[in-house]
Amino acid sequence: MRLGRRNRQGGARHDRTDRCVADLVGALGPERVRADGAARHLASADASMFSDGTAGPVCFPDSTEHVQAVMRVAASHDRAVLPRGAGSGLSGGAAPLGDPIVVSTTRMNRVLEVDAEDRVAWVQPGVVNLDLSRQVAPLGLHFAPDPSSQQVCTIGGNVANNSGGPHCLAYGVTSAHVLAVEVVLSSGEAVVLGGLDAEPSGYDLRGAFVGSEGMFGIATKIAVRLTPDPESIKTLLLSFDSVADAAATVGAVIASGLVPAAVEMMDQRCVAAVEDFVQAGYPREAAAVLLIEVDGLSRGVEADTRKVAEIGRAHGGNVRVAADEEERALLWKGRKSAFGAIARVAPDYYLHDTVVPRSKLVEVLKAVYEIVDRHDLVAVNVFHAGDGNLHPLLAYDSRQPGANERVAAAGQEILEVSLAVGGVLSGEHGIGVEKRDFMEFQFTAADLEQQALLRRSFDPHCRLNPGKVLPSAHSCADVASLSASRPDGVWG
């Protein structure tokens, strides 16, 4: 894992782009193409600290036709293309390798059609996740995947990363909420994968596209499923004297046959940080707290609430049920501020993301503490406990000598521990460049070759977002040299 200072390299100009820029301007108009250093510099990074390449020209299409035009220009100049949403990704998915043409979807931000009867909306890929839910709220509907970044991330990014969120425990991740995607392929051709009918025939290309991290094509229209708002919601705050009790409660709740809408855990370090930041009323003395939400019809929700409370108490927990919407909002605000609370501690952070079997949570958390302490790092844990999705958040200062190396080492050890107990590399942030070189920890050469076949089915030239996800040995030959030859910088 290569961690760096956050996006600040310089370098000399190169003019290979000039003709390409002229063609892009010819195809899209000057107001939709930016080739200046400022625009390219900013398109060279996402919310992670992986930035090995520099963006080429940055395009701002507003239609499928524009995206097709970009793709054709790219093909004629043999340039790579990188789709970019809000740039909130945490695995370097939208951070370029080489110097690809960047296709920013921020101007493709219209909700095209809402069909309340069938509970489907067609949206452009640049629509912000929370904006969509807000817009359909008057219909009593929402878009279920709710990443903690939902106020900023785009539906296109959600689709590309198959993003999750607290409420995906009950409702499923993005893939379960995407019915069809219009995709511009590297050939410039636009195809609609999936469909609004019940069982579109052919392979589930839609399903394969979701989670393809910008490497199969550029999503230009997405048909998402809208979920009816639950009639009743209850949120419980459970606090425990030990992480083990909290984890055992999670297991017991799940095993009891309940399907809570969300089960989130925060450890003591996290609670302390959150309470310093927003006074959400979390008990500072608790070793771990659980935020559990149940929803559905009111009588069932009451029964579930009682059951969760009973299980919590049986495990030595202190139980508080949010009395009203205000208290509920405050509890969630605490959970959602966790990231910010820790971000104030140090200038850089590394937000890890692995999944382990629920029964291994205690064991793995212990190992995580041991690892970060050994590497002299600050870490808090706040995560989707219901599905075993760990998010150790490591805060550090990359200017301190050796800090990057320590974070990288700790990150790798946490991965190894997770895999050793039967876990996986990533639960929601994706592989990108961050975990590309660890893919061989989880997959054999045969597995990776099959994944490469799937990618080549969509993009035979490996033009889209080259160098990501698959370790170089399994990537297309023509881009294998990407990370070796770093292109010149953006400041002419």
Added chain:
Amino acid sequence: MTDSLGLLGVDQAELDSCVACGLCLPHCPTYRVTGADTHSPRGRIALMRVVDEGIAPLSDEIVESFDSCIQCRACETACPGDVPFGHLLEATKEFVETTQRRAPWWLKLGLRGLTRPRLLRFVSSSLAVAQRLRLVPSRRMGIPERLPVRRRALRPTGDDVWLFTGCVMDAWQRDVHLATKEVVEATGTTVRPTGDAAPCCGALHTHAGLGDDARKLAARVISALDGDNAILVNSAGCGAALKDYGRLLDSDEARAFSERVLDVHEWLADRIDQIEMPDAQARTGGRVAIQDPCHVRHVQGTHMAVRRVLEPFVSELVELDDEGMCCGAGGAFSLVQRQLALDVRDRKTAAIDRAEADVVVSANPGCSMHLAAAGHAVRHPVELIAEALRSR
């Protein structure tokens, strides 16, 4: 962590406190309308960084990125890491201005004019006459369509509190001062308008990167308003600027001064029960939509106070559904970045239309003028309160 100074002269730790998470992006009006990272807070900070470290030259595009910022500071409210964006951008603008002298001559001339109240009133009245004679295209010039030719006198009633009158507002919206005075006096408090002794708060100068001018004005205002009396401000931008003198001048005197400054709604909120409430019929009718000036909501954080004081006096208060997104006025911004200001305003206009509001209230002269130019009926909250009190 060493607190070093780069080219911008800001504390690098402040620049580095941005972790690039992007959570501020959707709250930034300019990013919302253009979708360009160069028009986003995260992008602007990243560019400040490369300028600060001397990595990138101060190119036109980089300067444009800074100049296109409305300085609404919505990004500060949204930021989980408390990045002091406003201060960083002010320092950056000052750096740009001192190294490149970018501010247009007419803007500088105009800003100087603000510090000369009599001249300002004269020019303003002349313009008003010219408007009546249809000699000036008001809309294109971004000035209110019906400037007052004559102003009613604003006389002191005592010394309990200062009422900061400012520059443009006093020349163009004196009625708001009169209403403010009336409402404050309804609590049994006497009011002394600051008048020409403290002619301008300097906010616009700070925003334009004219730091020296701003500091001079601040010193002048502080020395004119000595004593311990509270200083009430009914213009969001001025209030925010006066409250920031402590940081701007970095002196104990200035900090003590800033402590005395209160947004008028903030002050009224604590005294609202000293006013005799109107009965239901006397309340101002229609649907009243609240538009929070950014310097109320994101800088001073006094937007809830506005609601508290206004609520008893109007029949129906409605919220806009755009979460306090900037209207695009931004002081002189709407003059300097005309198109961007209009695009941002379109979003606000859409939100106002969705709210089906009869009247919009806004506690900042810049915002009200900008919105009025789009055809909305805009009033200052205290005007509605004063009206309700009068019909009591």
Added chain:
Amino acid sequence: MITPPVIDDEALLAFAAEIGPRDPVVVRGGGTQWDVGGAPNGDVREVRAPSGIVEYRPDEMTVCVRAGTTVAELHAALAENGQRTALPDGSGLPDGSGLPDGSGWPDGSGWPDGSGLPDGSGLPDGSGRPDGSGLPDGSGPCGSSPSTVGGAIAVGRSPVTRLGDGHLRDAVLQLHYVAADGRLVTAGGPTVKNVSGFDMCRILVGSLGTLGCIGDVILRTRPIPEHEQWAKLDDIEPQIVLNTVKTATAVLWDGSAVWARLAGHQVDVEDDLARLPDAPETPPPELPPFRWSRRPKDLYRLGEETGRFVAEIGVGVVHCERPDPDPPPIPAGVAALNRRVRDLFDPDRRFNPGRSVERT
């Protein structure tokens, strides 16, 4: 350095060895959906996937099961812990036993010559499977249909409860399959949440055995609801039922009556029933044999061409008496993609030659 888990299940290794790296092969499950996509060419070697439950972890809500296991056996085992999966097991179907009497299936010919029938005679080799005593006696959640887990995944069709239980593809967490070159491949991962690498499971679900031969699978399980029942409603718009009955996991409509399957807390089902005019507990009619795919809103525009039909409201599947005369077209670009996928995964077309995912 960490290495990927080694596949050491003898049954799986034997399955891979049997498939080998060359020659046309086809995996036969229970043969209950044999004609979907067209029958394979005549001279194809038939193999059977291994069977048996490898590891059931009720607390993790996951089960690892070999592909040749019948859905019936799997669900019988899960039922002991009050769980099941989103795979079709016939539960909730007409006679409650879930046993198709042949009449409910495509012209009866879909049944492999009767050998796949419940008498057990058609079972792979008897080895992978309980001697029959382990099978539910019909009173359980499922009948003793020979249809297999691998077949259900390869066909990729969800049961009528998809409305409430979700698509079966979302229940597939990990697959081991034999690729065309004979190697054993892992798709996905064992945890309930996972975005490591491309989503290979999705492309295999519904691939009708044309991309790989599924050896075993890890499925997400879900709790069996406290209460489940059908309710029949006359003289009501199906869309209204869909919108008001919150506990509905299926809403079926035959053009006049509506059958809703209500599942969840007893109290919630009671509340839902209380909202409805008069809804006697009545199972739905038998499902006609042919399956059409429509947009949910288009279900109300079905005409004479269906014959008797039962439509899945909110989902869009229509069970009809006749084949779909007018199936949604496959655009050329998508068809080309489908072809490319198959060409790359199985360049020699050795898997299920003659069968196509584009033909239903």
